[in-house]
Amino acid sequence: MTASPQTGDPPVRRWLTLAVVSVSLLVVGLDTTVLNVALPTLVGELGASTSQLQWIVDSYALMSGSLVLFCGSLADRLGRKWIFMTGLALFTVASAVAAYAGSVTTLVLARGAMGVGEALIMPATLAVIGNVFPRGAERTKAIGVWSAAVGVGTVIGPMVGGWMLSHYWWGSVFLINLPVGIAGLVAAALLVPDSRAPERGRLDPAGALLSVVAVASVLWAVIEGPDRGWTSAAVSAAFVAGAFLLVVFLAWQRRAASPMLPLRIFRYRALAAGDLLVLLGAFALIGTLFVVVQHFQFVLGYSAGQTGVRLGPAALMLLVAGPLAGVLAPRLGMRTVSALGLALLSASAAVLATTEATDGYDRPLVAMLLLGAGAGFVITATSDAIVGSLPETDLGVGSATNSAAIQLGAATGVAVMGSLLSDRYRSGLDATPASVPDGLLASAKESLGSALALAERLPGEAGPGLAEAARRAFVDGMGPAMFTGAGVTAAGVLLALLLAPSRGADPTATTHSKDTP
Structure with missing residues (x-):
């Protein structure tokens, strides 16, 4: 096994290693959301149906979420550096295929392959950091940078996608991955040390x-x-x-x-609590982004590029909050920092839940600032606690539980919050003007985008009437969706205070141990 930091790895090399894995991970996070703003374009370019659009997005999450535990165990057994590089190579090649896909089927398969790449990359990067950085403040700061890369990539995805779409064709949203992926592979070969579990069992x-x-x-x-x-x-x-x-x-x-997954790792209190809390945080973060991107584009009328700019404050706060949480966590403890992050996420959802159709960008701006700060605190505090609680033997698979929790929380957040939004939106459209025929009204109920496109083709006052009614119905639907996000994260605050280790507690303590005062 490569020498650990305690046996003499130079500090500069450790931070160069962190830079390599963080930049690679930022691109992976970006691709979680970059395609969202291009979905309307795919309808015209590839003739994608609504269900096909869903699977273009969801094939990525399905493959990543279902394989990440297995890939984490592979990293422990076969080498974290090589699993990371394999994932990055697959992700890069699949991105090129996706960029030039000529059919929906090809794009779905390419996105699925990118999801496999993410499953290989995510746990390996966190395990590399756990191996390279010694326990304590330095590792916590490093994980703050890592978590900022995860979160910022997710938030800037629509920003990058919007800019690329305004200048190039839809496939260009994937091309940014190619130079970063190739450079990342070269840098990883030179700078990232390899490590494996000291006692490797069979597959x-x-x-x-x-x-x-x-x-x-x-x-x-x-x-x-x-x-x-x-x-x-x-x-x-x-x-x-x-x-x-x-x-x-x-x-x-x-x-x-x-x-493959030693169940004894869940006896570590920090890991068990961290997985639960980051799941709740991802539920709110990704669910909120799913709703707010539509709000910016269809209710406030921003273009894809303008929508990306309006998401910028969340990305900026993530860049600040992730490393800041890395400084605060050793002083305040996982319990306080994660509870604070979940409280900020809850406040962000509450602001959006009480937004009116006539409100401009001011309230969403406040929500974006709270969202970025909350996500940075939650992801950093929980990820640091998970890695800090694990022995070297289980770094890969233990880190994979963190990635799996994020994936499950993200998928559940989009499904639940999106479903609540859709149900209220459809019922709200029942109050549309009688001048809209029932057949067209049914089409308008599919989505707000469909309703606005339909409104442009209706004659007289029927078009503006339908557009106004659809926008009001969408904003009304944001209420139950966002209040659900606020409630889930408010419950997370309570769970953090009850379950997470307090300041000064031994990070390797099991659930049978008591916190240190």
Whole structure:
């Protein structure tokens, strides 16, 4: 195994290693959301249907979320540097394929391959940081930079996508990955040290298969729930199958000689609490971005590029809050910093929940500042606690639980908040002027974008009347969606105060240990 920081790695090299993995990770985070602003363009360019648009986005999340635990275990066994580089190479090649995709099927497959790349990259980067930086303030600061890269990439995705679309064709949103990916591979080969678990067991193919299918079943149900109906036969069957396979997976991990996911790691209080809290934070962050991008474009009337600029304050606050949390966490403890971050996320959602159709950008600006600050605090505090609680043996797979929690929280946030928004929006359109025929009204209920496009073609006062009614219905739908986000993160504040370790507690303490005063 490569020498650890305690055995003499130069400090400059450690920070160069951090720069390599963070820049690579920023691009990965960017691709989580960069395509959102290009979806309307894909309807015209590729003839994509609504369901196909959904899978262009969701194939990425499905592959990443379902494979990340397996990829984390591979990193521990085969080498974190090489798993990171493999993921980055796959991500780069798949980005090139996506940029020049000539059909929906090709784009969906390319996005799925990019998701596999992310599954290889995410846990490996966090495990590399855990190995390279010694425990304490220096590692916490490094994870603050890492978390800022994760969050900022996610937030600036629509900004970059909007700018690229205003200058180039839709596939250009993926081309930024190519130079960064190639440069990242060269830099990683030179600067990133390799490390493996000191005691490497054999691979666990049965556990890997069970985990992938179980997580994929649950994610598929969460993704399809809003469209098919949460109680539909297919969604219910997927939830049941996922739950059953999860139970089988846990039973297998208990008896396997070399388990893919050693269940003993969940005895570490910081890891168990960190996974739960970052899941709740991702629920609010990604769910809010999903709603607010539509609000900026369709209600406030901003272009894709202008929408990206309006998201800039959130990215700026993330850049500040991530490293700041890395400074505050050793002084205040995970409990205080994560609770503060979740409280800020709750406040952001509450501001958006009480926004009126006649409000301009002022209230969303406040919400964006709170959103970025809250996400930076939550991701840094929880990620640092998770890595700090783990022995070298489990850095890869333990880091993967953090990535899996983020993916599940993000998918659930979009599904739940998007479903609540859609339900209220559709019911709100029932009050539209009688001059809109029922057949056209049904089309308008598909989305606010569809309603506005339809309104432009209606004669006389019917068009402006439908547009106004649709915008009001959308903003009314933001209420229950955003209040749900506020409630989930408010509950997270309470859970942080009850479950997270206090300042001065041993980060490697198990759930049976008591906090240090």
